[in-house]
Amino acid sequence: MAAFENLTSIECHSCHGKIILRTGQNAHYAICPSCAASYKILNGQTERTQNYSQALKPYTLPLGAKGTIKQINYEVVGCLTCKQANSHYSWREYTLYNETYGYIFLSEYDGHWNIVEEISDFPRRQKYSKSFIFKEREYELFSDYGVQYRDGAGEFFWNINGPKTLVLEYISPPYSLLRETKSQEVNWFLATYIHPKEIRKAFNLPSGTLPSRHGTYSNEPSIVTDLQKPTLYCMAAFFFLMFFIQLFFSNHQEQVIFEQTFNCDSAVVAGKTIISEPFNIKSNNSAETSSLNIILSAPVDNTWFESQMTLMNEDTGEEFYFETGVELYYGYTEGEHWREGSEKNDLILSEIPDGTYRLAIKAYQEPLPITYYSNISPSKDYKVKFFTINIIKDISITSNLWVIILLSLLVPTLIIIISYFNHTARWSNSNVISHD
């Protein structure tokens, strides 16, 4: 009894090489690393089973390699190349052993790595559930396949020669749940995606020894994984705060600071400058600048009225030049009444310093009435007789709100775009959805 409890190696019947058993009596099956002959080990006796192929290329983690995963020291005791039945997909599985903590597995596919652990609190679900919630995460069925072993080396605690294992893989990046069925036995495994650099660090491998990653792996997290919902919550909080600030803290107290009506004499048509009465701009706070809403109104009737204005600071000589105009046309054409424009127009000036101001206005209007509209009466006087300018201080600049909203939407938009491309790349490898 004691003899096989301390069994540390067996001799290969085929090549007479030594097969080291690192897990002692836990090794029930072994594959010769030299010739790939397979053995069943029972009570210290070896029984030849089947031959596997020789590995086409060396295993990334060789037998006996030691590494620290989740702060536990493990040793690689078995390597297997697995193949998806009826498919060209193949990957490698490394069996790792620690005397106290037992077994865990590492899987390697196209440079992508997963830590795979058997779980006992498995999700009790029907076999073909498309998705389910497990530990507050939603898992979706990603693939359904049978597993065959192509080549291997080392020792194993399960029957590697048994019937094909059927696997249902459910994903919730960076995790996967694997439901493995062999004969009538069902086991659940939790796979956690691990970055290759973590593997390199864990096994103290020099850089460049691990194969580079290709494509997007089923449970590979992207930089936006799990960020969609929290981003949505952040945006909701942002809009609420924005609304709250606008409603309660915005210190706008709109105030009319200037109103004057100007008669349009011949000088106006000639574009001569009119100077307004002086008026004061005094901000309500210590900012010493204000926003102004300049409102121009003129009784235009199938004509236009334009003005060039300069807001002149009498204290400093600083000037702000702007243009605004109104136009209103209406008529009856091809059986339909139409109307375009308005008698009123406004524009916003921002960051106007406090001071005493005057407006210098050059006004222009259409010299002759337009006669090609059906409703123009040749006898009517279409000239604008007067125009009015109102100035309102401390108005809310709506465009600012839109700018801020647009800037706030940049990140969520980027997250949506990255998620979309990531989702497409990930699910293109699934064999349970249609790729039409």
Next chain:
Amino acid sequence: MTKNIFSKLNWFILYLLMLLGLQSYADYKGWRLLGSNTEKWAPAGYKQHHK
């Protein structure tokens, strides 16, 4: 886990708060964040005077 996810979004929360701050400050100063309807002109001595 939720705490962990929100910690990943720290920078985004900071960015949103910065936007709120910018909006409030622009509002306070009467700034227009994008574009302008005016052409500003100041006499030569003005800048010196207002330094």
